[in-house]
Amino acid sequence: ETGVTQSPTHLIKTRGQQVTLRCSSQSGHNTVSWYQQALGQGPQFIFQYYREEENGRGNFPPRFSGLQFPNYSSELNVNALELDDSALYLCASSFLDTKNIQYFGAGTRLSVL
Amino acid sequence: AQSVTQLGSHVSVSEGALVLLRCNYSSSVPPYLFWYVQYPNQGLQLLLKYTTGATLVKGINGFEAEFKKSETSFHLTKPSAHMSDAAEYFCAVSEPPNFGNEKLTFGTGTRLTIIP
Numbered sequence: 487e488t489g490v491t492q493s494p495t496h497l498i499k500t501r502g503q504q505v506t507l508r509c510s511s512q513s514g515h516n517t518v519s520w521y522q523q524a525l526g527q528g529p530q531f532i533f534q535y536y537r538e539e540e541n542g543r544g545n546f547p548p549r550f551s552g553l554q555f556p557n558y559s560s561e562l563n564v565n566a567l568e569l570d571d572s573a574l575y576l577c578a579s580s581f582l583d584t585k586n587i588q589y590f591g592a593g594t595r596l597s598v599l
Numbered sequence: 600a601q602s603v604t605q606l607g608s609h610v611s612v613s614e615g616a617l618v619l620l621r622c623n624y625s626s627s628v629p630p631y632l633f634w635y636v637q638y639p640n641q642g643l644q645l646l647l648k649y650t651t652g653a654t655l656v657k658g659i660n661g662f663e664a665e666f667k668k669s670e671t672s673f674h675l676t677k678p679s680a681h682m683s684d685a686a687e688y689f690c691a692v693s694e695p696p697n698f699g700n701e702k703l704t705f706g707t708g709t710r711l712t713i714i715p
Contacts, residue, residue, distance in 0.1 A: 488642070519702065528603075528689050528705030529643070542702055576642055578703075585650060586631055586696045588703060590642035 488512060490579050490591035498597045499567050507562040507594045509577030515589070517541070517582045518560040520552060523574040523593070535560060536582055564596075572598045601626045601692045605706035613714045618677040620709045622664075622690035625671065632673040633691040633703065634664055643689065649673065650695075660684070685713045 489512035499505050511518050517536045521529035531544035535554035549565040558579070564571055574595050578588035606621040624630055631650050635643040647658025654666040660683075664675045673690060687710050691703040 488644070490642075492642075517701070521703075521705075526707075528691075528707045529703070531702040531704070534701060544702065578643075580701070582701070583696065585648075586693050586701050586703075587645065587648065588701075590635075590644070592640075592642040 488589040488591065490577060490589050492575075492577050492591040492594050494594060495592070496595045496597075498599065500599050501567055501569060503567050503598075504563065504565045505567060505596060507564075507575050507577075507596070509560045509562070509579075509591060511558045511560065511577075511579035512589050515579040515581050516558060517580045518554055518558065519578045519580070519588060520560075520562045521576040521578065522546070523576055524570075525573070529576055532562070567598045569598050572596060601630070601694065601704045603690050603692050603704055603706035605688075605690055605709050607709055608707065609710045609712065611712040611714055612680045614682060615679050618662075618675070618680045618684065618711065620675040620688050620690075620711065622673045622675065622706060623671050624673060624690070624692045626692055626694070628694050631693045631695060632664075632666060633693070634658065634662070634673075634675050635689045635691060635705075637687040637689065637708075639686075646675070646688075680711075680713050682713050682715065685711055687711075 519534040520532040523529040533543040574593045580588045634646040
């Protein structure tokens with residue numbers, strides 16, 4: 487049990503729609519990272535937030551956006567969904583220090599039809 | 600840029616046998632290295648990590664890994680496999696944390712099957 491919770495666990499959308507995924511970080515953590523894990527692949531870094539500011543971004547288009555709130559919970563928003571966005575989306579929380587230990591939630595499985 | 604290569608997308612071992620999962624990395628700076636395990640329909644759980652210092656690191660569930668700079672490797676081992684070890688294993692690399700570069704770069708994973 488990592489103390490990181492994500493909601494919903496599963497979601498089905500159609501192409502062109504918008505989706506919001508949510509993450510509640512482990513208590514005391516000030517950093518949240520989001521990853522996309524396509525079927526049969528390793529997780530790919532989307533972006534990271536530290537104290538409500540974006541703090542690094544991977545190779546994802548601007549239609550992937552995020553928010554981090556004062557209580558360190560977070561959202562991942564994806565606009566104009568495409569079929570290739572179907573994946574497991576993982577949230578990881580950490581404390582920005584020298585160890586870079588990230589604790590992962592169970593993920594949200596998004597299916598785009 | 601950093602990258603990770605995991606040799607063998609599927610590995611099968613008999614219960615009680617040695618587990619060896621291979622990971623090679625590429626990094627232009629001293630790396631931080633991690634092994635994560637993923638059980639079906641679950642997120643990633645940290646098994647062990649190497650940051651600095653001792654190159655042989657021990658993790659949970661009897662796993663250990665050795666950082667070999669000359670070979671750019673960080674292979675995961677366990678002396679005796681247990682049925683509960685069946686899962687997907689991911690090796691990951693990051694740069695030493697420096698505000699903004701804490702992203703993890705993962706390999707494509709190795710599915711470990713335990714034969715009774």
